[in-house]
Amino acid sequence: MPRTEVKNFALASGITGAIVYISCIIFMSVLPKETLIKLANLIFHGIDFSKIIRMDIPVREILIGVVASFFLWGVIGYLLAFIYKKLN
Numbered sequence: 001m002p003r004t005e006v007k008n009f010a011l012a013s014g015i016t017g018a019i020v021y022i023s024c025i026i027f028m029s030v031l032p033k034e035t036l037i038k039l040a041n042l043i044f045h046g047i048d049f050s051k052i053i054r055m056d057i058p059v060r061e062i063l064i065g066v067v068a069s070f071f072l073w074g075v076i077g078y079l080l081a082f083i084y085k086k087l088n
Contacts, residue, residue: 006081013077014070021069025062028055 028036033055040049 010078014074017073
């Protein structure tokens with residue numbers, strides 16, 4: 001895997017992470033709180049979201065979350081591609 005492919009995989013991972021984060025925010029803006037709690041409890045079994053879920057997330061926090069998700073998943077994607085490259 002050439003270096004450009006490693007970087008492209010990292011970029012794709014970062015973009016995907018940001019899209020997932022934005023999708024989550026969209027779900028939170030259109031679904032009622034009770035439905036979100038049930039959905040989150042189904043996906044993350046063992047965690048009770050009824051006491052920790054917030055519905056009023058400021059725009060500033062959303063933007064910071066999108067950027068943080070992009071970088072976090074970009075680094076994860078880079079590491080994954082880098083390790084894969086070294087193993088082959």
